[in-house]
Amino acid sequence: MRKGHIVALVAMAILGAQPSMVLAAGIADMGPGCGLGKELWRDQNTDAWGKQVLISTTNNTVLPFQAFGITSQTMGCKNGGKFWVEYKTNMFAQLNFENLSQEMAQGQGEHLASLATLMGVPTEHQAEFFAMTQEKYTTLVEAGEASPVAMIKALNNAVATHPVLAEVSAQ
């Protein structure tokens, strides 16, 4: 049993085991981050997972209530909101990769604006973010084709080294 796991169990005992805590316990990896997200984003083949999502989307595998009441905790996120936001950002990048690469090349668009918002870039500075993605289009898309996590990482690095965006973004 890993250390993180023990910590979580202790925490559950102390906090009186709310349902959501128990939910989280269902996930093997109890380290910080979102359990489900970690499984999905680790070393994964982007395309395979994208397909899987689309298959389940079109095949319509609706299971009772699983799709309802989705929150950071039902998705197995620990340690609060930060990982959930990261998880949502990765999910968004994965599921909208085609739209995002188009809009990065075009230097604007609603998918790109939504991504910027998820990444904490304030609306008034998003034009700079768009210009940056257009400039780095080739590297970003190459990274994105390997995995959305890599693309988000590359974007985060680009934001962190950008003279303006680094200052204003809530990272």
Add this chain to the structure above:
Amino acid sequence: MTIWGPFLFSGVGVTVPLFVLAVTQSASATPIPDHSYLSELIQRASQTKLAESREWHLLLHYRKNVFGGYTSEADDPQFFLSPTGRTDPQAELDGTINAFFSTEHVGSSKQPAQCAFIARYYWLKSELQIDDLKLPAQTCERFDQWIAELNADSITLIFASAFLSNPASMFGHTFLRIDQKGQTEQTRLLAYTINYAADVPADAGVWYPIKGIFGGFKGYFSTPPYYLKVQEYRDIENRDIWEYRLNFSEHQLRRLLEHAWELGSTYFDYFFLKENCSYHILSLFEYADPTLHLTDRFHAWTVPADTVRLVVAQPGLVKETMYRPSRRTVIQRKRERLSVEEHQLFVDITEQVGSTKQEAFVRLPIQRQAFLLDVTSDYLRYQSETDKSHASVYKEQNRAVLAARSALRIPSEDLKIDPFSKQPDLGHGTSRASVGAGWRNNDTFEELAIRAAYHDLLDPEIGHTQDAQVEIASVSVRHYNRADQTRVEQVTLVNMMLLSPMDSLFHGLSWKINAGMNTIRFGRCQLCSNGVLNGGIGAAKESHWLKREVVFAFAEAEADYSRAYQEDYRVGGGGTGGMLADVSDHWKIMATGSYLKYPLGEKSDDIRWFVGSRYTLMQNWAVRLEYNHRDRDNDVVFSVQAFF
């Protein structure tokens, strides 16, 4: 009303075991209920006849049944807190009040009753003025987190227009978007939606639409993010989307979400025609604002566009309407802005990305270069979705186009794209009744006709998908004066036609299918019933000589059954050519000619002509003059048509 129900994320395999785990966790010790307060509340509820109130019926989805009692439309036994709750509103009310005293986990979502049925709880709390000291309010952490995650500010009703290629989507689809606080027009993609759809297993088979009509599937609510829905309708299925921002108060919004939470863990048997996506969306509106009477307007079927019209007709309910074009619409509108030379470049680049090196391209201003590359990228993405077998080729081409585009360091202009057909609320009603009169050969007649649904190519096109005909269940009755005979002239079971104009870039086929009965003159028989089954595949082309015309041609096969034939039947094939033309905004004409030869059964052939002309008087009124010719059989009818 889609039967397909995309749901949120594919985390199914992981989340389900989690909920199972939650079940194994025993509830904390149940406090001893205050029996005197329980009976006091039940008595108070009975005195004020709460079980008979509209809101209670809305919460439990009760409908009057044929025996004069009530039955709930919900089909999940766990939705009820009394064993007889499905048919007994009073017993359910008593059972519910009782359950609120317990922390025991109930319902499919395994929560205390106060949390699982949180809308019922808050409603009863206010109606019965429940004292928190005598019946303590429990914390509902899961619900609170969900509400926090939704961060709801308002509700938008979304209509995805008809998609004929999937029988489950041929009338369109509606769902709700939960707009978030602080959301902008750019970030509305991130909002969650509330979608209701049938759970159709992957192995449902080709007859699933039939099963869907008779309640053979279970329907569930789900909350996928809006970006997934936009992708499905705009990018994959090329359907225009209309967004109706609604004007619910904060309190009404809260009620809507509370009730959605209750429904999120239950199911209803899905009836494609009536208890479908649109119907259940209306039921959420009714609980949000009980003064709205929406679901009881629908008896036999609930057509999504009708529900949109009904919502728009409620005073003050719709704040604003927005249009989101499909990818195909975007491409068509952008093409209109290209010069002949630019259009040629566009076609060249779609075939060979290297064409951007052409002199003609290089000397264009940078904005025009960007515009051309943008529409090319749109088209390549459209192709990768519609021509799946070559998707990877288009994707690669698109990458190259986008790489060239990213080298032009200017942002694309924000273009306003206009729809080809106006919003659904301006469209004519789903059903149609007509009164007409005319001549047939040397007789005169009067005619009454009624059609259940939905739209034919000559009907007023505003608010409907262009060039798409879906007629279901129509019948016309005529009285012939000279023959002194009243007869069923025509019956249509299904009559669908899709004209899909082709050009250098779009290659989709047109198709038609018709099953029904008509009246023919054949041999010695003057007025004979004739069963028809006809289907064809063809091509169409659009032009703009007058206003807008579509010419089309079909190759088709037909089987007829009639006593008029010596062998009772005939089977053959042939072709139809025709034209559909808008003369003005109100006036449309259609002309077709067909030749069919029947080598099987009664050996014969048939030449047919049809010319029809329709003039729109108002949204729901039109007049028509139609001429039908078959072998020695001429028929002219003038009719007035009302839609409702």
